[in-house]
Every structure is written in structure tokens, then in C-alpha cells.
Amino acid sequence: MNVWPGDAVLYGFHQQTVRQVLRVSTGGDRLRLRLSNEYGASPIRIGAATVALAAKDGAVDAATIRQVRFGGERQTDLAPGAPLLSDVVDLAVPDLGQIAISLYFPDFAPIETYHYEAQQTAYISDFGNFAEAPELPLQQTSTSRYFLSAVLVESGPGSGSLACLGDSITDGFGSTIDGNARWPDRLAERLAKSGRLSGIGVLNQGIGGNRVLASRARGANALARFDRDVLSFPNVKWVSVLEGINDIGWPETMLAGGQEAVAAENLISAYRQIIARARLNGIKVLLGTLPPFGGAFEGLPLKTFYSASKERDRQAVNAWIRTSGEADAVVDFERMLADPANPSRLLRALDCGDGLHPSDDGYAEMAKAFEMAFEGLLVAQEDRSAPN
Numbered sequence: 001m002n003v004w005p006g007d008a009v010l011y012g013f014h015q016q017t018v019r020q021v022l023r024v025s026t027g028g029d030r031l032r033l034r035l036s037n038e039y040g041a042s043p044i045r046i047g048a049a050t051v052a053l054a055a056k057d058g059a060v061d062a063a064t065i066r067q068v069r070f071g072g073e074r075q076t077d078l079a080p081g082a083p084l085l086s087d088v089v090d091l092a093v094p095d096l097g098q099i100a101i102s103l104y105f106p107d108f109a110p111i112e113t114y115h116y117e118a119q120q121t122a123y124i125s126d127f128g129n130f131a132e133a134p135e136l137p138l139q140q141t142s143t144s145r146y147f148l149s150a151v152l153v154e155s156g157p158g159s160g161s162l163a164c165l166g167d168s169i170t171d172g173f174g175s176t177i178d179g180n181a182r183w184p185d186r187l188a189e190r191l192a193k194s195g196r197l198s199g200i201g202v203l204n205q206g207i208g209g210n211r212v213l214a215s216r217a218r219g220a221n222a223l224a225r226f227d228r229d230v231l232s233f234p235n236v237k238w239v240s241v242l243e244g245i246n247d248i249g250w251p252e253t254m255l256a257g258g259q260e261a262v263a264a265e266n267l268i269s270a271y272r273q274i275i276a277r278a279r280l281n282g283i284k285v286l287l288g289t290l291p292p293f294g295g296a297f298e299g300l301p302l303k304t305f306y307s308a309s310k311e312r313d314r315q316a317v318n319a320w321i322r323t324s325g326e327a328d329a330v331v332d333f334e335r336m337l338a339d340p341a342n343p344s345r346l347l348r349a350l351d352c353g354d355g356l357h358p359s360d361d362g363y364a365e366m367a368k369a370f371e372m373a374f375e376g377l378l379v380a381q382e383d384r385s386a387p388n
Contacts, residue, residue: 170206
């Protein structure tokens with residue numbers, strides 16, 4: 001099996017089992033998988049699928065292995081251009097529990113639908129169906145996620161979910177692999193421990209390199225994917241939006257030419273569209289200010305990601321987010337992450353090292369800021385609904 005140069009993206013799988021580990025935010029006794037071949041050009045055969053509680057290094061708790069069926073069948077095809085929901089699986093998973101999903105591909109499965117920067121190890125077997133094996137005979141690992149787009153855990157009455165729409169900062173770039181250190185991960189931990197806010201599911205819908213207005217190899221832009229990544233999920237009551245720094249930074253770099261430059265006014269119009277579409281579906285919107293990016297990628301070919309004019313655009317966008325009153329709540333990530341001595345830059349202790357993405361500690365601080373704003377929003381909602 002070949003690997004793209006310097007990359008974790010593979011050409012495809014053939015008669016192999018792929019085991020992918022993830023952590024749910026809220027637990028339950030039943031769940032469903034959502035697989036996807038939305039960018040594929042041909043059907044993908046699934047020969048077997050299982051889910052189990054995860055153990056260490058790609059192993060699973062053998063007593064918890066459950067077969068996954070699709071319309072009552074063990075085998076199925078992922079149709080090109082489409083997602084696929086599994087049947088309901090009975091498996092008790094605790095809050096913040098780790099599960100492992102194993103997919104066996106009996107035929108060649110070209111990798112066209114995947115999540116590049118998953119920040120989580122995927123375990124790829126030698127030839128054979130090992131979906132029900134407690135341990136895999138390992139061929140290699142990857143830090144991308146393949147064909148698996150969501151796990152839906154059945155929740156109790158009165159619960160709800162928060163969808164976190166964003167780019168690589170929400171996706172957790174620079175965080176510890178397998179550390180569950182992305183800011184939505186840390187937020188899920190805080191909510192689970194809060195008592196009052198426990199039971200709220202946190203959906204990480206971040207895509208590295210994603211933009212609000214323009215689409216390229218890193219997925220459809222936020223406006224284009226909003227229905228799929230937010231509105232299509234059941235019981236979403238809130239959405240956070242932290243995206244736009246790539247719209248500002250990418251132009252005039254090797255990633256995009258000057259013709260893709262985006263003015264602050266364009267981003268603001270896009271945010272208004274997201275707010276309007278969310279509210280049509282009864283969803284409250286929390287807008288995050290764009291974190292500092294001064295000095296991003298210094299000394300690298302991407303050093304033109306930052307400039308004084310781009311900084312002015314970021315400041316204009318953040319001023320609108322803070323003062324417009326159009327969102328239901330504002331999460332001031334900029335103030336939480338900025339260096340007080342140089343507010344255009346991330347505080348060094350919270351910077352993963354590239355000037356753009358936070359460190360594990362930075363993501364933890366973002367979760368703290370979000371929880372404060374979120375709790376304020378919920379209190380305000382309760383006050384408005386209380387009888388006079």
C-alpha cells in the first residue's frame with residue numbers, strides 16, 4: 001500500500017480491516033454509525049463492521065464487540081455521493097467513553113472521502129477480516145479518519161447537542177495525537193463535570209484548512225456544508241462558529257492567489273447567512289472572535305499568511321462580532337489567547353509553535369472561555385422563559 005509523500009492519506013484499502021477510535025461526549029445505551037462516501041465516484045463495499053469499547057493501542061474489550069448491521073444485513077455498499085446510517089446498536093457507553101469502530105473492506109476501496117487531520121490514530125490491518133478480533137495484526141497506522149463521519153448516541157429527554165463549526169483550530173491541529181485535547185474535547189469534559197450542563201452532546205465539525213466562503217481540497221466551505229454538518233443532525237440546539245481566519249490569510253500565499261481575497265464585509269455577510277439559517281431551525285448561534293495570527297508561519301513559505309492589512313480585516317471582523325448583537329452569544333477567543341504585550345500574536349505559552357494554532361493549554365483555555373459564554377447564554381434563555 002502506497003502513501004502520499006509526507007502524508008497520512010492512503011490510496012485505498014484492499015481486503016483489510018480499519019479500526020478507528022473516538023471518544024463520545026455523552027454516553028448512552030444505544031448508538032448508530034454514520035458512514036460516508038460523499039466524495040466518492042464509485043460504490044464502496046463494507047464486508048463487516050463492528051463497534052466496541054476501546055482498549056489500548058487499537059485493541060478492544062472483547063466482551064463488548066457488537067456487530068453493526070445496515071438494513072438488517074452485515075454487508076452493504078456505500079453509495080457514491082451519499083452517507084449511510086447503520087441500524088441501532090445496543091452498546092452501553094459512558095460519558096466521555098472511548099469506542100472503536102472496525103470496518104472490513106473485501107474489495108479495493110479508494111480513499112476519496114476522509115478526514116485528513118483527525119488527531120487520532122487509525123489502525124490498519126494486514127489482509128483479512130478482523131472486525132471481530134480483539135486485536136489487529138497491524139500493517140500500519142494513520143492519523144486520518146476514513147469513511148466514518150459520525151457516531152449518534154441515543155440521548156434522554158430534554159437533552160440537546162452543540163455543533164462546533166470551524167477550521168483547523170476547532171479540528172485541533174497541533175494538539176496531542178490521541179490526547180482528546182481539541183477545544184471541543186476539553187469543553188465536553190467541562191460540561192460533563194459541571195452537573196448543570198451535563199448531558200449536552202458536543203459535535204466537532206472542524207475541518208483543517210476550511211474557509212467560510214471558498215472551497216478547495218479541504219472540503220466544502222462553511223456556507224456550503226452547513227446543512228450537512230449542522231442541520232442534518234438530530235437535536236442540535238446550539239451552533240458555535242469559529243471560522244474565517246483562512247479566508248483572510250490564504251490569499252497571497254501558495255494556497256490561494258490574490259483573486260481569492262475576502263473583505264471583512266464579505267465575511268460578515270456570510271456570518272449573517274449562517275445566523276439566519278440556524279434560527280430558521282430554532283438553533284442558537286455562538287460566534288467566536290478570530291484568534292491572533294501575527295507572525296504565523298514565520299520563516300516558512302507560508303509566511304505571507306499574515307500581513308498588516310490582513311490584521312486590519314481580522315480586527316474589523318472581531319469588532320463586528322463583539323458589537324453587532326446579531327449572534328445569540330459571543331465567545332471572545334481572541335482576548336483569551338492574545339499576548340497582552342503584543343495583541344496581534346498568540347501568547348507564547350498558548351501557541352503550538354506556528355503562530356496560528358493553540359497548544360493543548362491554549363485549547364483548554366478556549367474551552368474555559370466557551371463554557372463561560374455558553375452558561376451565560378443558557379441562563380439568559382432560562383430568564384426569558386421564566387414566568388413573571
